[in-house]
Amino acid sequence: MSTTTTPPNGIESDLSVDELLDLHLRMYRIRCFEQEVLELRAIGAIFGSVHPCIGQESAPVGVLACASDVDPVLATYRGHGWAVECGISLAELFAEIMGRDGGVTGARGGSAYLTAPGTRFLGQNSIVAAGLPIANGVALAAKTLGRDEVTIVSFGDGATNQGAAHEAFVLAVARNLPVLFVCENNGWSEMTPISATVPVSLTERARAYGMASWSVDGADVRAVAASSNVAIEHVRSAAGPAFLEIHVPRMGGHYDADIEHYRSKEDKEAAHHKDPLVQSRTLLLAAGMPAAELDSREQEVADAVARARGEAESRPPRRMIQSSTSRGPHSGPLPNRWWTVATSPTDSPSTRLCVTRCAKVRK
Numbered sequence: 001m002s003t004t005t006t007p008p009n010g011i012e013s014d015l016s017v018d019e020l021l022d023l024h025l026r027m028y029r030i031r032c033f034e035q036e037v038l039e040l041r042a043i044g045a046i047f048g049s050v051h052p053c054i055g056q057e058s059a060p061v062g063v064l065a066c067a068s069d070v071d072p073v074l075a076t077y078r079g080h081g082w083a084v085e086c087g088i089s090l091a092e093l094f095a096e097i098m099g100r101d102g103g104v105t106g107a108r109g110g111s112a113y114l115t116a117p118g119t120r121f122l123g124q125n126s127i128v129a130a131g132l133p134i135a136n137g138v139a140l141a142a143k144t145l146g147r148d149e150v151t152i153v154s155f156g157d158g159a160t161n162q163g164a165a166h167e168a169f170v171l172a173v174a175r176n177l178p179v180l181f182v183c184e185n186n187g188w189s190e191m192t193p194i195s196a197t198v199p200v201s202l203t204e205r206a207r208a209y210g211m212a213s214w215s216v217d218g219a220d221v222r223a224v225a226a227s228s229n230v231a232i233e234h235v236r237s238a239a240g241p242a243f244l245e246i247h248v249p250r251m252g253g254h255y256d257a258d259i260e261h262y263r264s265k266e267d268k269e270a271a272h273h274k275d276p277l278v279q280s281r282t283l284l285l286a287a288g289m290p291a292a293e294l295d296s297r298e299q300e301v302a303d304a305v306a307r308a309r310g311e312a313e314s315r316p317p318r319r320m321i322q323s324s325t326s327r328g329p330h331s332g333p334l335p336n337r338w339w340t341v342a343t344s345p346t347d348s349p350s351t352r353l354c355v356t357r358c359a360k361v362r363k
């Protein structure tokens with residue numbers, strides 16, 4: 001099939017149906033991953049809360065479809081989708097989130113601090129807006145070393161109110177850094193609607209810093225890819241940092257146990273109507289793809305994700321995690337043995353190196 005599709009965002013998209021199918025299945029993989037994570041959390045297989053990106057899948061998929069394989073990526077605690085899209089092993093991601101041996105950083109990061117040493121996925125950050133100045137540092141290094149890289153950092157709408165974001169925008173413009181600031185505007189900062197704190201559009205704000213900026217409807221992955229392409233090319237051509245706002249629906253709560261007492265039924269329903277997967281599926285069917293074929297392609301993806309989960313579940317719990325949970329809350333300095341925890345034979349060489357270095361520093 002080669003029907004061209006055109007999203008209604010003003011930027012033309014020349015995606016073929018096969019390309020749209022690829023983006024759809026990539027989003028579907030993230031959705032399956034998040035649903036498995038929520039189920040694991042519900043049965044107590046994950047310690048601590050998780051912040052799923054359900055509804056926001058078009059952001060990592062649309063943006064990274066236009067990036068190069070070496071462009072560094074940073075995300076927030078809602079960043080599982082970015083890690084998945086960076087090609088990190090799903091089994092290692094599940095193991096990390098579940099505190100199992102063989103997790104991508106030996107279960108030291110968990111859901112909110114996923115990082116994959118030695119890859120371009122430089123990691124998530126639970127401190128709101130902390131990723132932006134880090135991205136600047138990464139971009140400054142790339143620029144100084146003459147590397148053709150665009151650093152991509154994703155963050156929420158609420159993060160744009162943080163001082164760290166302001167400083168990062170100022171520095172990125174002042175130094176003409178090759179950074180793409182990707183704002184996933186889901187309309188909420190925990191329990192506060194963005195309209196309660198920001199009286200102007202976020203792109204208008206970004207332009208005030210001197211950055212090129214675009215806004216796009218995240219319900220349409222074609223539009224996200226088309227806008228990302230323009231934004232990434234802008235940054236790659238050394239025209240300066242750019243700001244891409246993607247309007248995404250937060251289809252669930254802020255985190256897994258959020259009962260959303262502060263949110264109206266209408267707002268929640270509106271978010272579900274913006275589900276990017278429903279839109280891409282509808283487009284594919286309208287373009288003539290048989291429903292049975294689409295179902296079977298989705299099933300293959302769901303099966304692969306379930307297998308990765310099973311692989312992670314078969315791994316033993318990480319020794320360090322057992323030790324931390326059995327000791328309970330600690331006071332005073334941690335004993336040295338905490339930091340001399342051995343790396344696992346299943347850890348990658350870069351993880352072993354990273355852990356050993358951390359242990360030396362903390363002692």
Ligand SMILES: Cc1ncc(C[n+]2csc(CCOP(=O)(O)OP(=O)(O)O)c2C)c(N)n1
Pocket residue numbers: 078126127128129155156157158159160186188189190254
């Ligand atoms: C520096 C800092 N302040 C406050 C918090 C508490 N906090 C966690 S998530 C969050 C809301 C962030 O909203 P947004 O940036 O829109 O991201 P979203 O959760 O919607 O993806 C806040 C205030 C934090 N983690 N870090």
Ligand SMILES: [Mg+2]
Pocket residue numbers: 156157158184185186187188189190
């Ligand atoms: Mg938000």
